[in-house]
Amino acid sequence: MILTSRMIRRLLQAIAVLGVIGLASGTAYAQAPLATADIIDTARGHGNVVSLTFDDGPNPADTLRLLSVLRQHRVKAVFCLWGDHVVEHPKVVRAIAAQGHTLCNHGMHHDDMGAWTPAQIEADLLQTSAAIRLAAPGVRIPYFRAPFGSWGQTPTVAARLGMQPLGWRLAVADWETPGTPELVRRLTEGITPGAVVLLHDGGGDRSQTVDAVDTIIPMYRAQHWRFTLPARPQRHA
Template structure:
């Protein structure tokens, strides 16, 4: 989601004890309101033996471009949660993401913690981010929003009002502090559960280990009967 010195405080608190047993789990988010569109989803639309790959903090050449090559080779579609500042720096990479048929997610303009923000300020940030994405790709469809640091506050409701589903995760493998490709592979293989959305990163630092791990894990999962899916949407 960002340089890992700024990695989500809440996610880090969860990660420390779990990392000791080899995997880092993300938060499973309950409904934040009766309106189903303001629920934070963390499961795939297919359920069962499916898993959804999501990538935060890009676009970030060259890692994003190499990741796109891996996904293309294995015919996998993923969700890219885009950081607005990075979108403005690398609009051509956003165009590549869309051209390859992947799904876009608004990840905030400056990767700020919005947990305590009033709704009006959140709305302005999300609108600015979506505008930056659409400046790169006119008319781009942006069906998801993911809060930086997993700090939700009022963001799911505001995102729903703007037509975006709040997107959480069930598994975060801690690639913001790269532990080595072999360790990332192990955390993915041991941590993935049926229907899980997985949080990974293509930006916010050197993500070459993440790309290498994804390249190894996709064929291994498929050989065991898993299929790669997109996250659910509600409402």
């Protein structure tokens, strides 16, 4: 049986409802033991470390080329997935997971959740996670990033669902498509030790971003920088 996009959306709506019921009865997804409501914006490790994160995918043309670049340079990154795009391009989600990259929930429809109630946020995040797991069964989704950086009450809800809120220290406005040389300039002038960098592989033509990433990785490697995942949260006493 071939599932159409409409059938998948109906299935996801049902899964989201069941997920909310599960939360009320204590049978929802188990929390990650280290998830907190703190917004993480630092890279793991000490010294010259940096984390690359990519929002708004999957986007077949640019995401697949980005995966090739990251594989060539042996870099692992975080992909913050837009639920609608996950439903449209499940094979790309599987490709991301198969290469060992980390997945992040970025909302089902890329809505501004800043003024949403916890119940509204839960329903959206559960639907998004269900879409990701339908595309790539068994994957972990350890992070959540709020669309537009509009956090509202999302950090608390995400942590309760086992996802660490993931922020950033550097965004270079790659959605402006200013040209690869300009993106390289913004990155090299903006990256500092321990930074989580926000880039995009979806939401438009991101070929310039992919080219910029392909340029900066060897530049920083030559200066003995390491590309790591975001830091783990600190538990509060």
